[in-house]
Amino acid sequence: MLVSYQSEFSDFIRDLQDRICAAVENMDGEATFREDTWQREQGGGGRTRIIAGGQVFEKGGVNTSEVYGRLPDSMVDYLKVAHADFFACGISLVLHPHSPLVPTTHANYRYFELYNPDGVVVDQWFAGGADLTPYYLFDEDAAHFHQVQKTAADRFDPTYYPRFKQACDQYFRNPHRDEGRGVGGTFFDYLRPTPERDGQHWKEFTMAMAEAFVEAYLPIVARRKALFFEKKQKYWQEIRRGRYVEFNLIHDKGTLFGLKTNGRIESILMSLPPTVRWDYDVLPEPNSPEARLIEVLRQPKDWV
Amino acid sequence: MLVSYQSEFSDFIRDLQDRICAAVENMDGEATFREDTWQREQGGGGRTRIIAGGQVFEKGGVNTSEVYGRLPDSMVDYLKVAHADFFACGISLVLHPHSPLVPTTHANYRYFELYNPDGVVVDQWFAGGADLTPYYLFDEDAAHFHQVQKTAADRFDPTYYPRFKQACDQYFRNPHRDEGRGVGGTFFDYLRPTPERDGQHWKEFTMAMAEAFVEAYLPIVARRKALFFEKKQKYWQEIRRGRYVEFNLIHDKGTLFGLKTNGRIESILMSLPPTVRWDYDVLPEPNSPEARLIEVLRQPKDWV
Numbered sequence: 001m002l003v004s005y006q007s008e009f010s011d012f013i014r015d016l017q018d019r020i021c022a023a024v025e026n027m028d029g030e031a032t033f034r035e036d037t038w039q040r041e042q043g044g045g046g047r048t049r050i051i052a053g054g055q056v057f058e059k060g061g062v063n064t065s066e067v068y069g070r071l072p073d074s075m076v077d078y079l080k081v082a083h084a085d086f087f088a089c090g091i092s093l094v095l096h097p098h099s100p101l102v103p104t105t106h107a108n109y110r111y112f113e114l115y116n117p118d119g120v121v122v123d124q125w126f127a128g129g130a131d132l133t134p135y136y137l138f139d140e141d142a143a144h145f146h147q148v149q150k151t152a153a154d155r156f157d158p159t160y161y162p163r164f165k166q167a168c169d170q171y172f173r174n175p176h177r178d179e180g181r182g183v184g185g186t187f188f189d190y191l192r193p194t195p196e197r198d199g200q201h202w203k204e205f206t207m208a209m210a211e212a213f214v215e216a217y218l219p220i221v222a223r224r225k226a227l228f229f230e231k232k233q234k235y236w237q238e239i240r241r242g243r244y245v246e247f248n249l250i251h252d253k254g255t256l257f258g259l260k261t262n263g264r265i266e267s268i269l270m271s272l273p274p275t276v277r278w279d280y281d282v283l284p285e286p287n288s289p290e291a292r293l294i295e296v297l298r299q300p301k302d303w304v
Numbered sequence: 305m306l307v308s309y310q311s312e313f314s315d316f317i318r319d320l321q322d323r324i325c326a327a328v329e330n331m332d333g334e335a336t337f338r339e340d341t342w343q344r345e346q347g348g349g350g351r352t353r354i355i356a357g358g359q360v361f362e363k364g365g366v367n368t369s370e371v372y373g374r375l376p377d378s379m380v381d382y383l384k385v386a387h388a389d390f391f392a393c394g395i396s397l398v399l400h401p402h403s404p405l406v407p408t409t410h411a412n413y414r415y416f417e418l419y420n421p422d423g424v425v426v427d428q429w430f431a432g433g434a435d436l437t438p439y440y441l442f443d444e445d446a447a448h449f450h451q452v453q454k455t456a457a458d459r460f461d462p463t464y465y466p467r468f469k470q471a472c473d474q475y476f477r478n479p480h481r482d483e484g485r486g487v488g489g490t491f492f493d494y495l496r497p498t499p500e501r502d503g504q505h506w507k508e509f510t511m512a513m514a515e516a517f518v519e520a521y522l523p524i525v526a527r528r529k530a531l532f533f534e535k536k537q538k539y540w541q542e543i544r545r546g547r548y549v550e551f552n553l554i555h556d557k558g559t560l561f562g563l564k565t566n567g568r569i570e571s572i573l574m575s576l577p578p579t580v581r582w583d584y585d586v587l588p589e590p591n592s593p594e595a596r597l598i599e600v601l602r603q604p605k606d607w608v
Contacts, residue, residue, distance in 0.1 A: 036585070176563040245549060245580075249550060274581060275580070278576035281354075
């Protein structure tokens, strides 16, 4: 018999959303989040929070949602499960800093439950991850981002970080460019109870990883946000943001799934960067910082 | 027994490429095309021509390619045909004007052949179309673009224009936004010989439609290129360009097929606009020109 974590995880993500938004606003020093709440016709809704035009953050969103009801056909196909009632909740965030020297980040943590006709939980899993997309690569920033997540994961099992780090490198990749979207982080999906690891274990693990996000990312922003940058570095950031869009629109399962299941478009596409460029065949100069970034994105590194 | 149009159509598209590029340069008055020729390892290659930073055209490409050899597995799956040798050639163009008052256009015309082991043509078809994406809608421009194509098509069969106009509205659509990409044009695919219409007929039709492109588009550019526009109109163009990117990366079969079959990335993605914006939940003011554009994109109109 499976225990439901529905209300506990929902409460957790809403509280975390408040805390992350407060920390981001504090780091920005100028902009504040605007909130849009929305309802889903078939059950549930969400709380979209958007920041824009800040001193540090050019655009970002920190969203939560809890949706439930009868599993739509598209989700039955996608998840390869039987028709049933479901509950899903999650927090999802993307932050696009103005400065090309401050990396973009994305994170999400979510929980899913399925019920039998008597309302008993028959399947459940946790999922999530956080990854970093620099435009100029400071190795110590990538190492810090990974180290914080490794430390959080190691408290549960030392095999988790290497496994979920590799999954992240594999998932956040533009195969048509032969490049990673960024320098990775962690990514995990379908963490279901097993005889060795119960739901409680995965719930605590997922919460711990979600809690680690602020410490993994914001110290990097603090280090880089006041650095001077040149116009040509902003240009390079906008070209690289194009690769971010390519990943999200061509490859990202979450985005495509959201669009194909009539998710709330503006909450899904808040992940796209504010200003983006595509120029023809932009190639970095040999031995430049831009060239080194691409070299690292081609061949994922171990950062810790 | 099918007649091959391989060399005739190849010669035609290369000559047309020269003439379109000359007409576009002439209209721009400043920028000229840069040419990249490329080879395909398994057979064939292409001639990519890019214009950028012009007086009128901010970015554009007019490309031709001829590829042949053994049909890759991905194409066997996609086309639902048997393993065979193939030949394909086409011209493909996208022009992104600087001014938000000048519409973006896209066109392509192509020919495909399959052979049996003796090298005899066993299947063949023509395909193509041209469509218009305004940011501010001048009804007379949309009407002109459609009228020129209708006139060209009517010389072959008066049922073609209505059929291919409807196919264009259906194809160039962002269902996730419930909007057309633009105001349409024509779109046709798999024009195969039948007892009533032989390959010669479809070849002549496709060539006539391709020939009509310059007359359909450039007079619109001539009318609008010198008009004054405001900064907020440029902003709106960049937001709408985001929808163009969404269509090309999420829905366009040609783009996705190219990326998944290891096509030449930079030649495929030359279709993406130069500068693009995504802001959260941008809504036009009621009764504004921006609101009217969206209204028309929601519900395709008959223009002629």
